[in-house]
Amino acid sequence: MRQSYKIAIIFLIIMGFFPLVSNSAWLAVGTTFLIYSVVAFSQDIILGRAGAFQMGHAVFFGLGAYTTAILNVRFGIPIIYTFIPAIIIPLIMAIVLAGPIIHLKGDYLLVATIGFNIIFIQVVQNDIFGLTGGPNGIFGIDVVKIFGIEFMSQTAVYYMSFILLALTLLIMRNLDASKYGRAMFYINKDDIAAQSMGINIRYYKLYAFALGSAIAGAAGSMFAVQYSAVSPEAFNVVQSIMFFTIVLVGGSASLPGVLIGTFVMFVLPEIFREFATARYLVFGLAMILTMILRPRGIWPVKFGNIPKFLKKDAK
Amino acid sequence: MSDYLLEIKNVSKLFHGLVAIDDLNMKVKKGQIYGIIGPNGAGKTTLFNCITGLYTPEKGDIIWKDKKINGIAPYKIAELGILRTFQTIRLFSEMSVAENIMSGRHIKSNQKWYNGIIHTPSMKKDEKYNWEKVGELMDFFELREHATTPAGDLSYGLQRRIEMARAIAAEPELLILDEPAAGLNENETIKLAQTIRKVRDRGVTILMIEHDMDMVMSLCEYITVINFGAKISEGEPSFVQDDPVVIEAYIGSDEDE
Numbered sequence: 001m002r003q004s005y006k007i008a009i010i011f012l013i014i015m016g017f018f019p020l021v022s023n024s025a026w027l028a029v030g031t032t033f034l035i036y037s038v039v040a041f042s043q044d045i046i047l048g049r050a051g052a053f054q055m056g057h058a059v060f061f062g063l064g065a066y067t068t069a070i071l072n073v074r075f076g077i078p079i080i081y082t083f084i085p086a087i088i089i090p091l092i093m094a095i096v097l098a099g100p101i102i103h104l105k106g107d108y109l110l111v112a113t114i115g116f117n118i119i120f121i122q123v124v125q126n127d128i129f130g131l132t133g134g135p136n137g138i139f140g141i142d143v144v145k146i147f148g149i150e151f152m153s154q155t156a157v158y159y160m161s162f163i164l165l166a167l168t169l170l171i172m173r174n175l176d177a178s179k180y181g182r183a184m185f186y187i188n189k190d191d192i193a194a195q196s197m198g199i200n201i202r203y204y205k206l207y208a209f210a211l212g213s214a215i216a217g218a219a220g221s222m223f224a225v226q227y228s229a230v231s232p233e234a235f236n237v238v239q240s241i242m243f244f245t246i247v248l249v250g251g252s253a254s255l256p257g258v259l260i261g262t263f264v265m266f267v268l269p270e271i272f273r274e275f276a277t278a279r280y281l282v283f284g285l286a287m288i289l290t291m292i293l294r295p296r297g298i299w300p301v302k303f304g305n306i307p308k309f310l311k312k313d314a315k
Numbered sequence: 316m317s318d319y320l321l322e323i324k325n326v327s328k329l330f331h332g333l334v335a336i337d338d339l340n341m342k343v344k345k346g347q348i349y350g351i352i353g354p355n356g357a358g359k360t361t362l363f364n365c366i367t368g369l370y371t372p373e374k375g376d377i378i379w380k381d382k383k384i385n386g387i388a389p390y391k392i393a394e395l396g397i398l399r400t401f402q403t404i405r406l407f408s409e410m411s412v413a414e415n416i417m418s419g420r421h422i423k424s425n426q427k428w429y430n431g432i433i434h435t436p437s438m439k440k441d442e443k444y445n446w447e448k449v450g451e452l453m454d455f456f457e458l459r460e461h462a463t464t465p466a467g468d469l470s471y472g473l474q475r476r477i478e479m480a481r482a483i484a485a486e487p488e489l490l491i492l493d494e495p496a497a498g499l500n501e502n503e504t505i506k507l508a509q510t511i512r513k514v515r516d517r518g519v520t521i522l523m524i525e526h527d528m529d530m531v532m533s534l535c536e537y538i539t540v541i542n543f544g545a546k547i548s549e550g551e552p553s554f555v556q557d558d559p560v561v562i563e564a565y566i567g568s569d570e571d572e
Contacts, residue, residue: 179430189408
């Protein structure tokens with residue numbers, strides 16, 4: 001088994017036992033950490049693997065959250081039935097929004113996706129069709145109910161997030177060992193060579209956007225459940241920058257890297273909460289130093305994901 | 316169907332009004348090793364970029380097996396069976412040699428969109444089959460021992476071989492080589508010529524640009540000479556070698572060969 005999968009499994013075991021030793025405040029941090037890790041992985045599919053500079057990923061995280069909130073609070077649909085729409089709507093929106101700009105390179109795509117994020121925030125803040133609740137957002141989201149059983153405890157929400165992350169890791173592993181995952185790497189490393197090998201760049205980049213946005217939507221839905229509320233500032237450009245930075249600081253396309261990135265960018269500031277805003281000074285400095293000292297991330301990706309029988313004669 | 320696999324008919328390519336290719340005609344037969352020579356800046360690579368879809372010619376037609384292919388996207392050209400290497404090596408340099416060659420299996424793999432998320436038995440079979448093909452190619456190109464090494468860490472000669480293995484992995488009918496001997500030492504060049512012959516013996520037609528005259532003259536069966544984007548001579552190596560127009564072009568040009 002590859003080293004990164006072993007690390008992922010050890011990580012899941014540790015996180016599986018975390019609620020047993022944690023108090024309520026830290027359990028909340030832990031839950032959000034799990035959800036943000038899912039978003040970070042979904043950002044990594046687009047940015048780390050396909051190499052598309054998506055700087056508006058909070059839009060799709062937010063679309064998932066708002067889908068659950070609106071369907072539940074405005075239309076009274078049980079949470080469990082909102083999960084699927086919370087995945088489908090961001091997926092469709094990703095194809096619609098990214099389709100016309102997918103050919104843009106690097107910085108151009110980055111600016112265009114920031115534009116999407118700004119528009120998204122404007123739309124939800126203006127309480128569009130009276131659905132999004134304006135700047136205050138939507139309150140009073142139900143708890144998850146399956147067969148009449150209410151999953152309302154903090155621990156229940158934690159484990160639902162845990163399952164979501166485990167599923168995401170499984171998808172990442174499957175993606176890595178498939179034609180689709182490899183095509184993204186080829187495009188990322190040399191797009192001219194990739195298309196000369198018969199890879200349709202547009203198709204695979206859109207695939208990355210669609211898959212990444214669908215996963216972000218699922219995470220958004222869970223985020224709405226955890227806080228039983230959604231509001232615009234949880235999905236603004238600053239949040240998008242955070243997800244973007246997590247991937248680059250942790251290590252593009254690296255499973256341990258993305259987890260470390262999420263920990264460093266989200267959990268560490270929570271640990272140093274007593275230092276108030278001074279902690280962001282250290283935090284910003286850490287970002288700068290990482291990029292200078294480890295430009296490929298704290299835990300860079302290792303390629304060579306090939307079957308054993310091809311490795312045995314290798315030096 | 317005509318005798319020719321690839322036909323270049325009156326092709327012209329302009330860059331901001333400057334003529335890069337000027338009314339060029341060429342016919343490549345199936346099974347041939349076809350050479351294109353000419354001084355630097357003569358438009359040879361531009362021609363390759365037109366054939367492989369990276370550029371669209373302003374005038375003329377590129378005919379592949381009796382069908383017009385100019386203006387078609389590069390990835391579709393590859394699907395038609397035309398694969399290439401690059402003058403400036405373009406490998407996925409951080410990735411292992413095996414993964415690089417696997418990119419050639421992309422168009423041969425029949426995995427579905429959902430296989431990126433969920434693996435199925437048929438998908439696993441497809442995956443295994445294609446990796447085995449990669450193994451065979453690594454044997455053919457003597458690359459096995461480097462399977463796990465990042466391609467960018469290897470010597471120039473090996474990188475050229477990996478690029479060729481990657482293209483052959485896609486099972487092309489036509490392999491286009493852009494200066495395959497550039498940057499190679501004498502031993503590596505001899506080895507390369509052997510490899511090119513072995514590839515042709517697999518049934519692959521070869522179209523190549525090369526500056527190494529010894530190699531071109533011994534390897535190619537037919538040669539077209541281009542200068543300032545236009546054809547100045549063509550024929551078998553012995554004919555082209557003694558053609559006064561060709562000698563004039565090489566001696567008269569500022570470029571040293």
